[in-house]
Amino acid sequence: xxxxxxxxxxxxxxxxxxxxxxxxxxxxxxxxxxxxxxxxxxxxxxxxxxxxxxxxxxxxxxxxxxxxxxxxxxxxxxxxxxxxxxxxxxxxxxxxxxxxxxxxxxxxxxxxxxxxxxxxxxxxxxxxxxxxxxxxxxxxxxxxxxxxxxxxxxxxxxxxxxxxxxxxxxxxxxxxxxxxxxxxxxxxxxxxxxxxxxxxxxxxxxxxxxxxxxxxxxxxxxxxxxxxxxxxxxxxxxxxxxxxxxxxxxxxxxxxxxxxxxxxxxxxxxxxxxxxxxxxxxxxxxxxxxxxxxxxxxxxxxxxxxxxxxxxxxxxxxxxxxxxxxxxxxxxxxxxxxxxxxxxxxxxxxxxxxxxxxxxxxxxxxxxxxxxxxxx
Numbered sequence: 413x414x415x416x417x418x419x420x421x422x423x424x425x426x427x428x429x430x431x432x433x434x435x436x437x438x439x440x441x442x443x444x445x446x447x448x449x450x451x452x453x454x455x456x457x458x459x460x461x462x463x464x465x466x467x468x469x470x471x472x473x474x475x476x477x478x479x480x481x482x483x484x485x486x487x488x489x490x491x492x493x494x495x496x497x498x499x500x501x502x503x504x505x506x507x508x509x510x511x512x513x514x515x516x517x518x519x520x521x522x523x524x525x526x527x528x529x530x531x532x533x534x535x536x537x538x539x540x541x542x543x544x545x546x547x548x549x550x551x552x553x554x555x556x557x558x559x560x561x562x563x564x565x566x567x568x569x570x571x572x573x574x575x576x577x578x579x580x581x582x583x584x585x586x587x588x589x590x591x592x593x594x595x596x597x598x599x600x601x602x603x604x605x606x607x608x609x610x611x612x613x614x615x616x617x618x619x620x621x622x623x624x625x626x627x628x629x630x631x632x633x634x635x636x637x638x639x640x641x642x643x644x645x646x647x648x649x650x651x652x653x654x655x656x657x658x659x660x661x662x663x664x665x666x667x668x669x670x671x672x673x674x675x676x677x678x679x680x681x682x683x684x685x686x687x688x689x690x691x692x693x694x695x696x697x698x699x700x701x702x703x704x705x706x707x708x709x710x711x712x713x714x715x716x717x718x719x720x721x722x723x724x725x726x727x728x729x730x731x732x733x734x735x736x737x738x739x740x741x742x743x744x745x746x747x748x749x750x751x752x753x754x755x756x757x758x759x760x761x762x763x764x765x766x767x768x769x770x771x772x773x774x775x776x777x778x779x780x781x782x783x784x785x786x787x788x
Contacts, residue, residue, distance in 0.1 A: 415491065417549040417592075417785050418463040423448065423456045425786045428465060428486070432511060432782075433608050436469050436483035457484055464490045465510070486510060494538055494551035494591075495778025497598060498522070498530065500573030505537045506771055507545055508778040512609045516541060517771055527579045531588055538589050550591050552780025553581060554598040554773055556626070560643035566595065569643065594784040597643070601776030603630025604637050604783060606730050611764045615727040619720045623713065623735035626673055631724060651719060653712045671712040674735045680705040688735075695741045703741070710742025714749025717763065722755050728762040732772070739765050 420428070423446070430445050431437060437445075443453040460466040469485035488511040497504040500522075507516040518537060522530060534553070542548055557571030568579040582595040596604075603612075603620040612618040618632040629646030631638040638645045650660065650667040657666025658680065670676055674688040681691055681701055694702035717729055731739065739746060750761065 415464060415547050415549075417491065418465075420459070420463075421456075423452065424459050425788075427453070427456050428460060429608075429786055429788065431466065431484060431486045433613055436485045438481035438483055440481065442484065460484075488513065490547070492545045492548045493778040493781040494541060494548050494589075494593075495774045495776065495781065496534055496537070496551065496553045497773035497777055498553065498555040498571075498574060500525070503530070503533055503537065504771060504774040505534075505541070506774040506778055507541050507548065508775060508782075510782065512605065512775060512779050512782060514771060514775055514778075516544065517774070525574050525576075527576060527581070527584075530574070531581075531584055534585060535588050548591065550781035550785045551585065551589060551593040552601065552777040552782075552784065553585065553593065553595040554601040554777040554780065555581075555595070556598050556628075558643045559595060559597055559639075568595065592781070592784050594780040596777075596780045598773055598776060599628030599630045599646070600637055600639065601780050602628075602732065602772065603632060605772070605776045605779040606630075606732075606766075607632050607635075607637070608779065608783075611730045611766055612728060617724065617726040618728055618730065619724055619726045620730045620732060621713075621716060621720065622733035623672060623731065623738065624674055624733040625735075627668055627716070628733075629720070631726070633724070648716060648719065651715065653715050654708070657708070668712045668716055672709045672716075672735070672738070677705045677709055677738075680708065692737050692741070706738055706741040707745045709738045710745030711749050713738055713742075714746045715753055717746070717761075718750045718753025721750070721758075721761050722753070725758075728764055730764045730766055732766045732768050734768055734770065736765060736768065 426446055427442055430442055439453055443450050466484050467487050469483040488509040491510050493508050495506045503522050504519045506514045508514050555571055556573050558569045560569050565580055566582050568576055568581050570577055582593055585593040599622055606612040606620055607618055616635050620630040622628040627649040629648055631646060649669045650664045652667050653671055654666035658670045659665050660667050660670035678686055678688055678691050691702055695706050
């Protein structure tokens with residue numbers, strides 16, 4: 413029989429979360445972090461071990477006394493999670509272990525965008541994975557768009573690339589797949605992944621900016637991913653940068669969306685048949701107009717980063733996405749603009765530029781599943 417997800421209490425979930433995020437820890441350290449007694453922590457860890465989620469690891473010497481302390485370790489392979497990223501025309505799926513490490517992946521086109529048809533596709537992908545992994549206990553879907561809780565039910569209120577409005581995606585997939593399944597805005601899912609398993613580990617406040625097809629924002633404040641009242645927190649993609657700049661698709665002149673996304677850079681060159689890879693190649697060769705387009709994009713990114721730093725004062729700002737070649741080609745413009753925008757007299761900014769693979773989006777979906785089971 414395949415292992416399901418056990419009924420854990422708050423204390424067990426919190427202890428497991430500490431081990432997932434921070435790695436192997438001794439019981440005394442977990443008790444300190446959770447503010448519980450050693451006796452209570454012993455009961456909690458025994459339950460996690462009985463369910464096969466945690467095991468005892470190596471012994472290390474800790475503290476001035478040099479007394480040995482046995483570390484508790486998550487059994488990452490004990491459970492698996494399905495993660496899916498939906499674009500307007502493709503489905504990317506992964507299976508991860510409990511530590512959000514990808515162990516299998518798959519991608520296929522989306523021929524029909526109707527919600528029912530896409531749910532059928534996800535169900536087929538899940539069935540294929542389930543034949544190889546009998547311990548998939550939850551899933552998560554990441555997609556561009558707005559999600560909110562309406563009358564106690566989560567709903568995809570708007571997903572422009574898919575053409576969806578008011579779709580109860582998580583609810584329908586939970587029923588169809590037979591496992592708890594969550595859904596989240598793709599950038600917020602990526603933010604949660606960075607917070608627990610990536611560059612943001614250990615940060616109680618974090619900002620993430622993605623650059624590529626579009627520009628996205630995710631924020632963590634007091635260890636919580638910010639969603640906003642209507643599920644629309646982080647809408648800075650139309651912040652004005654240049655009042656004499658080009659007009660974006662929404663009619664805003666000189667905003668971030670008119671300067672920074674990949675297609676905006678291509679459009680600035682006005683060269684028929686050119687794609688983003690071609691624009692990058694031209695800029696690397698020293699093409700004057702291409703260098704100028706990336707410099708303008710760099711200025712837009714600098715305005716964004718500086719504005720986020722001023723508004724939120726996060727411990728760290730993470731940059732991700734397939735469009736971050738702008739840091740290579742216009743890094744000086746980015747950093748100079750950040751310095752111009754930031755308020756004077758504040759500490760140096762912790763800016764972390766992350767290499768990016770597209771399956772990170774689907775991995776974010778799996779993290780939605782992990783967080784769903786931990787009720788976080």
